Amino acid sequence: MHSKEQIGHDEYQNTADWLMSHTKHRPLVAIICGSGLGMLADTLKCQDSFDYSDIPGFPQSTVQGHAGRLVFGELKGKSCVCMQGRFHMYEGHSLLKTTFPIRVFKLMGVETLIVTNAAGSLADGLQPGDIMIIKDHINFPGLVGLNPLCGPNDDKFGPRFPAMSGCYDKGLHILMMEIAKQMGVAGLVQEGVYAMVGGPNFETIAEAKLLHRLGVDAVGMSTAPEVVVATHCGLRVFGLSLITNKVVKSYEDSESVNHEGVLEVGRLRSHTVQQLVTELISRMEINNNENTNNAS
Numbered sequence: 001m002h003s004k005e006q007i008g009h010d011e012y013q014n015t016a017d018w019l020m021s022h023t024k025h026r027p028l029v030a031i032i033c034g035s036g037l038g039m040l041a042d043t044l045k046c047q048d049s050f051d052y053s054d055i056p057g058f059p060q061s062t063v064q065g066h067a068g069r070l071v072f073g074e075l076k077g078k079s080c081v082c083m084q085g086r087f088h089m090y091e092g093h094s095l096l097k098t099t100f101p102i103r104v105f106k107l108m109g110v111e112t113l114i115v116t117n118a119a120g121s122l123a124d125g126l127q128p129g130d131i132m133i134i135k136d137h138i139n140f141p142g143l144v145g146l147n148p149l150c151g152p153n154d155d156k157f158g159p160r161f162p163a164m165s166g167c168y169d170k171g172l173h174i175l176m177m178e179i180a181k182q183m184g185v186a187g188l189v190q191e192g193v194y195a196m197v198g199g200p201n202f203e204t205i206a207e208a209k210l211l212h213r214l215g216v217d218a219v220g221m222s223t224a225p226e227v228v229v230a231t232h233c234g235l236r237v238f239g240l241s242l243i244t245n246k247v248v249k250s251y252e253d254s255e256s257v258n259h260e261g262v263l264e265v266g267r268l269r270s271h272t273v274q275q276l277v278t279e280l281i282s283r284m285e286i287n288n289n290e291n292t293n294n295a296s
């Protein structure tokens, strides 16, 4: 039986209060940077940044390519908060810990979550360097009960049985397609289904064949728990996978994937991902009422 850690509402609130008393930014948009995509945060203007180790209650990043820094700032005049480094189940964090920042963001007034990740492609049409708009996910750990929402429900965040059928916002999906066309990179951008597996090992060939037969387009070891928790507490979600490698699905194929290769493709494409995300934030409709959340 999976042991269940609980995190009280006060613990999320304490972290939100601490952050709001240490920055003047009041972000409406939060961005999670995937492996090798940390430089998304570098273009934020008027930055306030905090090492995770200095933020009360925050878990620590342990994975190469995840700096472990929370960066507040403005993108095209819109206040954002960016996680340079996410938490993964395979690091040994409970799922509730991996998703801790999402509820903190909610309490700070964030309305939209943008998740990015590095993922391996199973679809024949998705090549390394391509960018996949996540239209849906398969949460494999979730299907067997490894879900951050297991345990007593915190009704202040959301309902016991949240719907997940519309968890990726269609409007932002369409807007991103338009932006990709206008930026002349439509050929790089496709849509597909992301599957989360537990990791940390990459797939066996038999597992890759299984995922392919199930209709998975891209596979990774993150994102789904974040999206589940974000949807539970009413955040609008948009997700992008950067395809960093083809998942090996033939016994004849002598190639194999490694994390350095994943990070390298991240570095090569991070500028394009950053431009797409910046344009999305610039053009997305957000609540016109200024975020007046204050630490009190």
Ligand SMILES: O=P(O)(O)O[C@H]1O[C@H](CO)[C@@H](O)[C@H]1O
Pocket: 033, 034, 035, 063, 086, 088, 116, 117, 118, 119, 199, 220, 221, 222, 223, 258, 259, 262
């Ligand atoms: O999902 P992100 O954090 O982008 O990272 C992906 O890349 C790592 C493997 O190279 C795994 O952590 C996988 O989940």
Ligand SMILES: Nc1nc2[nH]cnc2c(=O)[nH]1
Pocket: 118, 119, 120, 121, 197, 199, 201, 202, 203, 219, 220, 221, 244, 245, 246, 247, 257, 262
């Ligand atoms: N599980 C998994 N995660 C990844 N992250 C980046 N590439 C991959 C991959 O091929 N498989």
